[in-house]
Amino acid sequence: MKSKRLFQILVLITLFFSSLGGGQSVSASSSAAPLQDPIVINRNLNIWDATFIGFVSAGIHEKWSLDLTEPHNFEVKASTVAGDLVPLLILLDSNNVELARGTGSLVTSQSAGSYYVQVQPESGAGFYFLTLREVASTQPSASTVVNPASLNVGEIATVTVNLNNVPAEGYTSAEFTCTYDASLVQVSNIAATNLFGADSAVAINGPQNGSFIVAIAGTNGNKAVTSGPAFTFNVTALQAGQTTILCIARVSKGDNVLTELPSTGSTLTIGGTAPSATPIESPTSTATPGGSPQPTATTPPLESPTPTSTTAPAESPTPTLTSTPVESPTPTLTATPLESPTPTFTFTPVSSPTSTPSPDGTLTGQVIASKPVIVTLYEGNVPVTSATANPDGTFSLTAPAGSYTVVATSSGFLSAQGSATIVAGSTNTKPTISLLAGDLDGNNVIDQFDALTIGMSYNTSTPSAADLNNDGIINVLDLELLAQNYRQTGPSVWE
Amino acid sequence: MKRLISHLLAVLFALATVIHAQAQSPESIWLSAINTTYKIGETVLVAVNGSSVTPIQGFTFQIRYDPACLRPVNASSPIPGMNGLQLPQLSGLVDGSYASTTPQTVNGALAEVRFTALQGCQTGLYLESAALAVRNAEGFATLLASVLVGERSISLNIDRAVGVSQSPAPDSGSILSLEPPVAAEQGLAGWIIGMLIVLVFGGIGLGAYKFFRIGG
Numbered sequence: 001m002k003s004k005r006l007f008q009i010l011v012l013i014t015l016f017f018s019s020l021g022g023g024q025s026v027s028a029s030s031s032a033a034p035l036q037d038p039i040v041i042n043r044n045l046n047i048w049d050a051t052f053i054g055f056v057s058a059g060i061h062e063k064w065s066l067d068l069t070e071p072h073n074f075e076v077k078a079s080t081v082a083g084d085l086v087p088l089l090i091l092l093d094s095n096n097v098e099l100a101r102g103t104g105s106l107v108t109s110q111s112a113g114s115y116y117v118q119v120q121p122e123s124g125a126g127f128y129f130l131t132l133r134e135v136a137s138t139q140p141s142a143s144t145v146v147n148p149a150s151l152n153v154g155e156i157a158t159v160t161v162n163l164n165n166v167p168a169e170g171y172t173s174a175e176f177t178c179t180y181d182a183s184l185v186q187v188s189n190i191a192a193t194n195l196f197g198a199d200s201a202v203a204i205n206g207p208q209n210g211s212f213i214v215a216i217a218g219t220n221g222n223k224a225v226t227s228g229p230a231f232t233f234n235v236t237a238l239q240a241g242q243t244t245i246l247c248i249a250r251v252s253k254g255d256n257v258l259t260e261l262p263s264t265g266s267t268l269t270i271g272g273t274a275p276s277a278t279p280i281e282s283p284t285s286t287a288t289p290g291g292s293p294q295p296t297a298t299t300p301p302l303e304s305p306t307p308t309s310t311t312a313p314a315e316s317p318t319p320t321l322t323s324t325p326v327e328s329p330t331p332t333l334t335a336t337p338l339e340s341p342t343p344t345f346t347f348t349p350v351s352s353p354t355s356t357p358s359p360d361g362t363l364t365g366q367v368i369a370s371k372p373v374i375v376t377l378y379e380g381n382v383p384v385t386s387a388t389a390n391p392d393g394t395f396s397l398t399a400p401a402g403s404y405t406v407v408a409t410s411s412g413f414l415s416a417q418g419s420a421t422i423v424a425g426s427t428n429t430k431p432t433i434s435l436l437a438g439d440l441d442g443n444n445v446i447d448q449f450d451a452l453t454i455g456m457s458y459n460t461s462t463p464s465a466a467d468l469n470n471d472g473i474i475n476v477l478d479l480e481l482l483a484q485n486y487r488q489t490g491p492s493v494w495e
Numbered sequence: 496m497k498r499l500i501s502h503l504l505a506v507l508f509a510l511a512t513v514i515h516a517q518a519q520s521p522e523s524i525w526l527s528a529i530n531t532t533y534k535i536g537e538t539v540l541v542a543v544n545g546s547s548v549t550p551i552q553g554f555t556f557q558i559r560y561d562p563a564c565l566r567p568v569n570a571s572s573p574i575p576g577m578n579g580l581q582l583p584q585l586s587g588l589v590d591g592s593y594a595s596t597t598p599q600t601v602n603g604a605l606a607e608v609r610f611t612a613l614q615g616c617q618t619g620l621y622l623e624s625a626a627l628a629v630r631n632a633e634g635f636a637t638l639l640a641s642v643l644v645g646e647r648s649i650s651l652n653i654d655r656a657v658g659v660s661q662s663p664a665p666d667s668g669s670i671l672s673l674e675p676p677v678a679a680e681q682g683l684a685g686w687i688i689g690m691l692i693v694l695v696f697g698g699i700g701l702g703a704y705k706f707f708r709i710g711g
Contacts, residue, residue, distance in 0.1 A: 189571075189670060190578075190669060190670065191569075191670040191672070192581065192672065194672075194674075198672075198674045198676070199581075199582075199583040199584060199674075199676060200581060201580070201581050201582055201583075202579060202580065202581035202671075202672075203578065203580055203581075203594075204578035204579065204669055205578065205596060206576075206578075208576070219582075219583050220583065440635065441635045441636075441637075448555040448580075448582070448590070448592045449555070449628065449635070449636045449637065449638070450636075451580045451582055451592055451594075452552075452553040452555065452580065452592055452594045452628050452636035453630075453634070453635050453636040454580070454594075455553060455578060455580045455592070455593075455594025455595070455596075455636075456552045456553055456594045456595065456596060456628075456630045456634075456636055457596075457630075457634055458596055459596075462634045463633055463634035463635055465635075466634070479580075483582060483583065486582050486583050487583070
């Protein structure tokens with residue numbers, strides 16, 4: 001009897017003090033719990049920067065509901081007003097699954113959705129002030145936002161994946177691994193923004209079995225230096241249910257290291273009502289050739305990417321189309337056909353080979369590449385000697401005195417070629433050179449087929465030539481390296 | 496009379512079907528467009544089509560255009576799993592490449608390419624090169640041999656009238672941005688600097704001429 005009265009008094013006190021905080025109405029209700037379990041009082045925490053007063057003890061816990069209409073980085077703080085209370089805060093999702101906890105305060109980033117903050121004593125009991133405030137996060141992160149967050153079967157939502165708090169030095173590339181429930185939604189229209197520059201290189205793997213990967217790399221030195229959307233995609237609701245759409249970001253600052261960022265997802269709720277017919281097919285522009293198309297060309301438009309091919313780049317960088325004013329009835333399309341491939345990788349000795357054996361000399365130098373480098377001396381087209389460079393790219397070759405052609409090669413890189421003179425008894429040093437990454441098929445041009453090889457081999461380790469950074473996996477970092485040198489031809493001149 | 500026309504039409508359709516089948520056999524790529532007349536601001540839509548009984552894992556196409564008349568916007572591929580590889584573009588040349596991690600049989604549109612009509616002109620699009628790609632035993636992308644390239648050119652008539660601008664965003668498919676490189680402001684700056692240099696040296700030359708002439 002006495003304890004019941006005490007409880008009633010406590011509830012009355014709690015109600016009284018709560019009315020002071022932001023004018024919040026309190027819906028105190030005891031849960032239908034066994035006697036041993038604490039009573040959970042449901043309350044509302046939907047006003048930012050307001051101060052609420054609560055009371056918790058071993059027998060009374062308070063559960064504050066919180067609805068976020070957009071992603072927030074926020075802090076919930078409980079300060080003891082009276083008593084020996086050490087408050088414990090537990091963040092729960094709408095299904096009462098614990099997301100985070102903290103003693104006295106809780107800082108977290110969450111996407112739009114319904115949450116609860118349960119306050120209970122870690123020890124002691126007493127009154128506390130509770131505040132909810134936005135925290136200006138300075139930590140880089142990624143967030144996935146679905147708009148609208150709820151829709152009906154057949155309807156389409158747009159998902160935006162953002163990079164937040166991008167550091168001043170920027171990101172050269174990013175890789176996003178997105179997951180969703182494929183039985184509930186269908187993904188389409190994955191499109192990168194200009195966050196990494198207008199000419200960013202993009203590779204998409206999937207969607208397949210409820211996941212896909214989007215890799216974006218800036219080209220020509222472009223980086224993502226501001227926060228904002230990195231890419232968007234659409235989700236079409238297939239059946240009623242709820243799914244979390246989450247894209248986990250890994251970013252690179254150009255140092256060949258992918259760092260995972262804290263990433264938050266969004267919950268999409270799908271109702272069962274199907275809307276009236278919503279066509280999602282693409283425009284029907286799949287017409288057959290007009291007129292009577294006569295196949296005319298049988299020559300491959302681009303060079304064959306066989307590893308020993310020695311062709312020049314396919315494209316002509318200068319547009320040659322001209323147009324006439326509309327009054328002229330005659331189309332004046334004057335396109336320049338592709339240049340016929342011409343061999344460019346020819347070894348040209350600087351002088352004729354020496355006819356008599358000469359005392360040996362040494363050639364040293366350094367060739368920079370992220371993979372093993374082989375340096376070979378040629379006399380005419382005949383290899384004289386070769387050596388594998390050290391891990392730092394330095395090499396040393398010994399050969400009879402004379403003039404040679406020196407060639408540096410590395411799998412997946414354009415080769416470098418130059419002349420070398422070896423003087424008997426002395427050491428000649430070639431200037432340091434960096435090999436250009438991206439010539440995966442070894443045809444001395446970094447072209448579409450090299451990029452296609454990466455696209456076809458994404459998230460695998462073969463062919464090893466496509467693993468340009470030698471990290472054991474073919475992914476965005478390799479595409480990033482290729483994009484930097486796209487359309488470059490070899491061999492590079494080694495002065 | 497009506498029956499005769501019907502028969503004629505039937506024969507024509509049958510012939511057209513045969514011609515069409517020949518054009519795509521066995522493996523081919525061609526360019527097509529439903530509309531060839533547009534107004535300024537409208538979205539010009541062309542399709543790069545392909546047919547292959549051999550499952551492919553990628554394709555590439557390069558379309559020459561007049562940057563004074565057209566501005567490329569994007570391409571999209573309706574083929575499931577075929578993903579765009581966005582690579583640096585050149586002004587005047589659309590450079591599109593798509594790849595898939597799994598082989599796919601294709602017959603129809605490989606990609607739809609969108610341009611914005613910039614000004615009234617008669618112009619055209621030219622499929623400069625195109626290829627279907629497979630993954631060879633070593634894992635490298637390699638072109639599918641003996642692919643016939645059919646229709647390469649499309650003539651377009653862009654009227655000077657301003658049309659209704661449509662959304663260039665495709666309804667579905669893997670989107671590939673084809674935005675051309677930003678016009679080189681450096682070129683303009685260089686031109687201005689060049690002009691200034693000419694003026695300065697011209698002024699010096701003129702001053703020297705007057706000076707020596709007066710002195711003489």
